[in-house]
Amino acid sequence: MQTLEADFIIVGGGSAGCVLANRLSASGRHRVVLIEAGRDQPPDREEPAILDSYPRVAYFNPANIWADLKVFLEPVPHNDPAGQPKAKRYEQARLMGGGSSLNDMQANRGLPSDYDDWAANGAEGWDWQGVLPFFRKLERDMDFAGPLHGDTGPIPIRRIQPEVWPGFSRAAAAAMVEAGFLPMQDQNAEFGDGCFPIAISNAYDRRVSTAIAYLDNSTRRRSNLTIIADCRVEALTISDGRVTGVTARAPDGPLAISGAETIICAGALHSPAMLLRNGIGPAAELRAFGIPVLADRRGVGRNLQEHPALSVSAYIRREARLQPALRRHTHLGLRYSSGQAGAPQGDMYMVALSKTGWHPVGLQLGSLVTWVNRPFSRGKVVLTSASAAVEPRVEFALLSDRRDLDRLMSGLRLAAGIFDQPALRAVTDDPFPTSYSERVRDLGIVSTKNRILTSILAFGLDGPAWLRRKLLRHVVTEGAPLERMLADEEILEHFVRSAVHGVWHASGSCRMGAHGDPDAVVTADGRVIGVPGLRIADASVMPSVPSANTNIPTIMIAEKISAAILSEQPGPTAAMVVSADAS
Template identity: 45%
Template sequence: MTRYDYVIIGGGSSGCVLAARLTEDPDCSVLLIEAGKDISRENAPEEVLSGYPAKAYFNKDFTWPGLQAFLGGTLGNRAETRRTAKYEQARLLGGGSSINGLIANRGAPTDYDRWAEYGGPEWRWEAVLPYFRKLERDLDCDGEYHGKDGPITIRRFPREDWSGFVSAVAGLLQARGYPYIEDQNGEWRDGVMPVTSSIDENEQRVSCALAYLTPSVRQRPNLTILTETMVRRIVFEGRQAVGVEIESGAGPRRIDADEVLLCAGTVHSPAMLIRSGIGRAADLRELGIEVVADRAGVGQNLQEHPAISVSCYLRPAARLKNLNRHHTQVHVRFSSGVEGCAPGDMCLALIARSAWHALGQRIGSLYFWVNNSHSKGHVSLRSTDVRVEPVVDFNMLSDERDRVRLRQAFLFLAEIAHAPELDSVRTKVFPANFSDRVRKVSSPGLWNGIQMRVFSGLLDAAPFLRSWLVDTLVTQGITMQALLSDTAELDRFLDRSVAGVWHPVGTCRMGTEDDRLAVTDGHGRVHGVGRLRVCDASVMPTIPSANTNIPTIMLAEKMADFIKAERKALATA
């Protein structure tokens, strides 16, 4: 019977980190299991390697099919505000790092001090900063905040590379008192800053599948990588995890392990726990699952960054010229001042190009998200079949602080977009809605490219029709004038149109064992059972004020050291 020291479920960012770090010990055997395709330097598709990510994160071959989520809240308890939308989660080696937007920021020091309230002092800012430094190779900045020889390349977009639109908006905000900050990952303060990205000197993506699972790591005899393989459940003997059951051509097959490390992500890690008998006992029994551990917090505490945007049709001179360049060039961090909300709780991204196709090249966007959100949702199972996606309900804007801030932000974006200082770079201003219609035409393909080229050519050639065409065909009758003149209508629009930023966290959150809703301790160990840890973004008790990939890599680096230290202690006991 096959046996490993560690079986890692999920080859996303955290799984790749753990596989690489744990196999640094030649006496430690590791099996990494990934449901999606293998990605290496030799076989990575062009859209995965590209420093422009839009074709990667909308490629259906790279995401879980059929995964849907409830997004908006329940304004006025009206059923029509509850809509589901496709929710892209990566399904290939490297996970989100292989298809995401390549933004490489960290969040506020206070984010991690809040984690310490749940998981212990080892998660305070001073304790996690060394791991942020460990993971990075920063090409631009030195000093106490930065690392120079880690696996993840970090760089910033110089001002000379910004598009005319981005430069104009950034200049306007600086003129209004937002200071220019060179280092987004330096001292935490509000201002206009070039985006930090995980793009290397060759303008290529730095995925964890490439940065951590290098050719030399893959050649280690103590590492086995098994891709395109589904894990059905974690196998227990009593309350001890003893391995996993995978799907195979000959039927289910068991693989034994001294410890199971669950890294399937915020949506699929709680689903795996529930399917394996860990969750709220009543829910498990209703599904016909034998109860291994009654933990009511499994799947709860789901968090995201609620987002909305205002877009502008750009004049030709203001458009991004180099279409191989990244589209998000500047972030603006600012504070809402809403009671109970931390400083730097708002983030505005200045988008030079809103999609990969010709129409996207003509649209610049002011894309905003609540950087430190409070609304919470849940993940639950609808079936014990691993091929049936779980129910995902973000319940966005259910916390009034999030609704107030998103409304406040929309009004701010609208005022900025209409400012006369931008007349030279944009014409039509309109509310953007990331609907399934937009998602459909954003899918890479020849036919979508042809359609968007024809439509954008018409918009350029017939400026007298542009406003009518945008209002009729793009926003389907929703106008800025209507939203700005009626707060109730704006709130309805926000509920219908709020989107996430693909930053889910929190569904297996850390905490003490007597905390009813805690699933793991500060070292990722699952309460109530043995030999099982969760080591991904699902253990985050609160959402970082940042894009979540770099915090997830940091977390995995730290978890790897916890595991190594415990293994060493056992060996010498």
């Protein structure tokens, strides 16, 4: 077995891991090893589909994701085996840069109240004033300056302005104003309800992932940084109750890396699974799999959260469609409040998609996707096997709290109402309810068969109105007609419950909290409670999912925890990091 020693070892180069690799190797005093389970994307050799401002081609490439991962989105009735829902695909990145290499590039921080709530629930130092310096540190805002923005960070952030939007996006913005929402310019500095050009982590119409931003050529040339791709962590090494390293399967065979401290950043699904397989979690569950208990922590894998979402889509008339010169398909966002009892302001979100797929039909259909920004529902991650080769069982339990169901039903009504405003009626026809279904996933894979099928369907959709309506009703739509749903609460509720999906914002499964909190997994500096030499730094440590796409908050977490680690290092020390998609 090949062996390595390092001060900081980062296993998995995702949204958090690339940040840690850069920051922990920057001084030159610490030896750093970065391990990524997927393939590398070195500078100037990034694949065109990864760089593309339209992300969905790369997202549906099976080579970029954990292909065996499936999840339960709906609540699972454990006392009724016959009533269990089907497991569904849930794309999680497996390549350098992790989710930041495949996501929609929305650069959304969330609201100050999100982080104030973190601090109020035991994550000391993670209130808005505590996290703002790290949001500023990561960003180079190309549009705005001032005390809420950074201008020298690795991640460029910009907004595409309305004058270059396609007609559908402009009409959607006008329809939102007609519906009573105020226009805003900067979602990351204006925290009320309103519609705005979406901030994106994208420069000159190219994606900027954490692999691109933090692992540039100068960083990769550091003599104290070693990057190993296509290498999967199999286990933590433990000595006298302390984590001292990892064992992994590298391209050249077995690999053992030793170090004094391990920081896991494997994401909200794989980080808890790694802990559980190595004896950190609810003791009874671990013993059931024959796993020796290292630390009895009942919160590991619990508190799992996602943003539950659904859409209303419509046929876009030719003159309002996205033109080939503009690859970016998402321009407009809306933050709004449900008024639900107990829900904070800005607890809902909506985004307009001017293109719903890479294929010809995708150019003909526009969508308003709405989701619950601050859900009450909680799910869990549990093991089905002690083997690192077997994916965990993931139960999101979306809409298990009735308040989330009510808010998503209300969001669907709002989306339908916006389509009914004069501005959108002028450029669209025949709105219908939509979901990110398994059939949509199948069509999302780039293939000759899908290109032919969607070309035939697109020809029909651009034909006579009667034919378009028939195709939309019987071929495209996967539910009752929109008008029936809006008129019948029972039909609407059935559709929302059965069609709800997530938006790849898994979080919260190893949450931060006070040292004495029995449900907390890590303390405010990322240390796993009761396990010396081990930390976590990724979306799993979030006490609650913020009112945001989770990529920018995850980068902020990595910046803040890496700063905490370095503040403890007066001189050369030994430590180790396990990161993004490496479980």
